Amino acid sequence: MxxxxxxxxxxxxxxxxxxxxxxxxxxxxxxxxxxxxxxxxxxxxxxxxxxxxxxxxxxxxxxxxxxxxxxxxxxxxxxxxxxxxxxxxxxxxxxxxxxxxxxxxxxxxxxxxxxxxxxxxxxxxxxxxxxxxxxxxxxxxxxxxxxxxxxxxxxRDVKVAPPKEYIPGTVHISDSFDAGNIICEETSVDAVRLRIKPDPYTAGTDNCHHMQWFYFRASNVKGRKVKYDIVNAGDASYKSAWPGYNTCASYDRRAWFRVRDTEFSEETGSLSWSLDAEHETVWFAYFAPYSYEQHQELIARVAASPLARLVVLGDTLDGRPLEMLTMGTGPRKVWIVARQHPGESMAEWLAQGVLDKLFDDSAESQVLMSAATFYIIPNINPDGSVRGHLRTNASGANLNREWASTGDYMAPTLERSPEVYHTLRALDALGCDCYVDVHGDEEIAANFFADNAGIPGYSTRQDKLHKDFLAAMMAASDEFQTELGYGSDEPNMANMAICQNQIAARFDCLAVTLEMPFKDNLNKPDLIHGWSPERSMRLGHSLLSAIGTMLPALRG
Structure with missing residues (x-):
């Protein structure tokens, strides 16, 4: 009341x-x-x-x-x-x-x-x-x-502190929704001064406050050209990623487009853009978000099928279920895990594409599910996703540095990284023949695999599997390439706390990190949408086709 x-x-x-x-x-x-x-x-x-x-x-x-x-x-x-x-x-x-x-x-x-x-x-x-x-x-x-x-x-009717006074007629800014992240420092009728909220401090591994993801709503903007200025963009985790980046915008949170005049100032460290809005309200984001409500709808839709089974691996620090969808009956065990870094929302869009392909009742999907069992975790970091973080979970842990202890830093633990703890326990119990860790890259405008050539005991068999997988992806998608990427670690110098390295060494299997761009695909630029949710889902279809090509060579 x-x-x-x-x-x-x-x-x-x-x-x-x-x-x-x-x-x-x-x-x-x-x-x-x-x-x-x-x-x-x-x-x-x-x-x-x-x-x-x-x-x-x-x-x-x-x-x-x-x-x-x-x-x-x-x-x-x-x-x-x-x-x-x-x-x-x-x-x-x-x-x-x-x-x-x-x-x-x-x-x-x-x-x-x-x-x-x-x-x-x-x-x-x-x-x-x-x-x-x-x-x-x-x-x-x-x-x-x-x-x-x-x-x-x-x-709920009692406010801890009064809100900032809003002046009617000025642009209204809000991030009070799932995955929202922004601080409005100043607003007027045609200009807004903003600041990105940092993630919690990542102690023990990265030892920093990560920051780059933003997502907010601007209202009272129809018919006026408003300038938006993120003044602390120069302090972001990947400052060098801003040049060439265009902000994502949407009027309905379904169809997203790019704001072409986005600019980054090296001198002031500000990311700015202007938009003459066609509607009263517009949403802006670092990339098209994949909300937790969308995640629940995806889980419900797939779990309702007799072809799938929903398995809860455990709970996160915020009390959310860590959900895995299991499909197929074949002997080869294929894992696809998305969104260790919550701000990389294109990863969950790709996971949706994978699931849509598996359930399209095509001859290809039937062959896949008869030859392999798929274990798919569409969002391994739901807490960070809802909180609007770039790279960390609720405690500030970078999950992709939690797959093994590093020096005196113990990982994974239920206290700091239960998401990795539960997933690794399930992997040990079920086994793994192929593992794809799905991410997004802030700087490189391309889709590519990261290898694990630097792990101890990296074998010629693993090397051949990786090269064959590259060729299969190239054949499956014209959005994939091999020229741009991270390169390989020196022998025995890989960081074993990184997911793909730990999995490849632990199970002597094919394991890769699939990276997608926040910007665009330089080989196939789309000036209106850049890299988008739709392209991410199509790449998910292609990933399944490449995995199908690799199944006979997997250990099984």
Whole structure:
């Protein structure tokens, strides 16, 4: 219930509550009087019964006060004075004296309890009566009523801090949605000053704050040319990737296009672009996002098929399920894992393309699923994706540096990288013959494989598998190439905490990293869309065709 409604309700019910307050006051007062009346006979007997009535010969008397007030209290009520001045007698026989004193103490304790309860109810009735009179006099709800009504207000209606003042007519900026990332420092009718939020610090491996992903909405922009300026772009993880990059934009978050006049200033470190919007609202992003809601729709659609099985490998740090889809019945075990780096959303678009191809009921897909079993994790880092991170999970871990311990840094662990921990455990249990780790590259405008020639024990068999896979991808897609890429590590110098290196060495299998561009494919440029979700999904189709070519050569 909104706060305003609760306040109105409190005022409207104020007089009604006051009547109940007065009734409660009368009730408590009556109970107080009854308690005092019930205590009176006992007090009378205590005050007037002679010692002889107890058949105790009186040898001597003395006053022994029994304090009902806390220690140090100087003032006593008249009733307390009566109780504390009751004389206690001693008998010559110790047993009789003890029995008499015990009875007196019990009676005194009962009187004390009765008086305390009577005083408590009297005070309560007085408080209720005064509060009710105040409410009737002021015509406002009582404090007790206000507290009760405030308790019904949901915490979602309580803002921790007031929002920044918005000036009507200026451009409104928001990132308050799945994967959103931006800080609006200043806005006017035709210019916006922005800043990218960094990922949590990546301790133990990268030792830095990663930053490059942005995603936000601009409103009140129709019919005006607005300049957007990200002032800390020069501090991004891949500053050299900005030249040649064009911002992604959309009016409906379905169809994305590129803003061609995007520019990066080496002098100021700012990434800027201008757009004369056709609609009141426009979304901007580093790449077309793949939201967590889209992810859930994908999972639900595939899991509903009798050809697939959904397996939850474990939970992430934010409590999200780590989901794997299993398809096929063949002996060869093929793994396709996407989005270790959450900002590389093209990876999940490719995973969707793979799944769409497997379920298209074509002859090719039927052959694939009869020859192999596919284990597909469309998003291995859902926490980082929802949080709007570039490269890390909720704890700041770069998952592609968590596949083995590095020096004193222990990995993977449930405390820091449960996503890798759960996936590696499943790999060990199920086995692997082919592994494709799907990524996006900020700098290189091409699609390519990264190899693992630097792992210990890299064999001629693995080298041949890698070269044959390159040839199969080249044959399957004109979007793939082999000229641009990362190059190979020196023998025995590979970082074993990187996924593809760990998997290739651990299972003596074919393992690659597939990289796609954030910019465009230089071999086939698309000036309107650049590299896009649609092209990523088509490359997923091609990847399956290449894997089909490789299946007979896999160990199985």
């Amino acid at each position: 909104p706060t305003t409604e609760c306040t109105a309700l409190a005022h409207s019910q104020g007089p009604s509550l006051t009547r109940w307050q007065l009734l409660g006051a009368v009730t408590l007062a009556t109970l107080s009087i009854c308690t005092l009346a019930a205590s009176a006979p006992k007090m009378s007997r205590m005050l007037h019964t002679p010692a002889a009535s107890k058949h105790i010969p009186v040898k001597s008397t003395q006053s022994r006060p029994i304090s009902l007030a806390p220690s140090g209290t100087q003032r006593r009520s008249s009733l307390e004075h009566i109780v504390t001045s009751i004389p206690l007698v001693r008998h010559a026989h110790a047993e009789q004296q003890t029995s008499w004193e015990t009875q007196q103490r019990r009676a005194t304790s009962e009187i004390q309890a009765s008086l305390t309860w009577a005083l408590f109810m009297g005070a309560g009735s007085l408080a209720l009566a005064l509060t009710g009179m105040r409410t009737l006099w002021a015509g406002s709800p009582s404090p007790m009523h206000q507290m009760a009504m405030a308790a019904t207000v949901s915490t």
